[in-house]
Amino acid sequence: MTLDATDRRILKATASGLPLTPHPFEEVGRWLFLPENEVIARMQAMQDDGVIRRVAVAPNHYALGMAANGMSVWDLDDPVAETLGARVGALAFVSHCYLRPRALPDWPYNLFAMLHGKTRDEVEAKRAEVAALLGDACRSHDILYSTRILKKTGMRLAGEG
């Protein structure tokens, strides 16, 4: 999808969040001198096209008690990887779940799932739950705990549009 200058203005204006009012799109329209229905129509078009995934809240895992999290990785049989990946992604304690290519011989895993829990023991118990769900379709698995955030920057939009 090609975004025009007005689309970009809307994304820029809302990059740090929507105004907290019962009618947030009306308020965004006021900021940008656009009618509310145009803000909504443009955002809907961008959402239909996948540029906007959704308008939602981002929870803070740490504050919500999910202090332990690990990147669990699984080596799944290719023919069933999609079906099983969707089932893992649907588990309540999994926040992100992706199929990725293996990097043999260094890396045999093709499913990545972020597991969250209050403690590492809880995360390990959840890992065992995933392993039970996957059964024989999974040849091996591992979990990588993060020890340090080395860099974290938000996504940046290029240009003012």
Add this chain to the structure above:
Amino acid sequence: MRATLPPDALDATDRLLINRLQDGLPLTHAPFAPIAAEAGLTEAEVVDRIAQLREIGAITRFGPFLDAEAMGGAFCLCAMSVPAGQFDEVVTYVNELPEVAHNYERQHQLNMWFVLACEKAEQIAETAARIERETGLKVLRFPKLKEFFIGFRVEA
């Protein structure tokens, strides 16, 4: 390390809101109306709750989530196995690259995991190759083939 909220910081309504608000709101004049009805609150009360949840740090942001790939950009998870003696030097080099969006140290033979975010797909390979040349270390690339996202649920 960020602090964890005390267990009584959220009531059942807060938990309902956090869970439902992750799924995405309708893009309408009154986007909070359906969730307000479900929670038995007015829309203004929902908005106040969200403001309060942000205030105490239970949520970090309310707004549109963008997909850089759909906007013509490219993302790629990468991993390196960096010897301990070289770690700080490699972190400094990698973090200075504007293409590197996140970088995490992880407990594994592959101990550095970062995300490259570029405007064009070919820049991913170019940037990975540049890091390999500069550090003399292999950069494994794990582009996303398929995403399964449901979100994160707070125990009710």
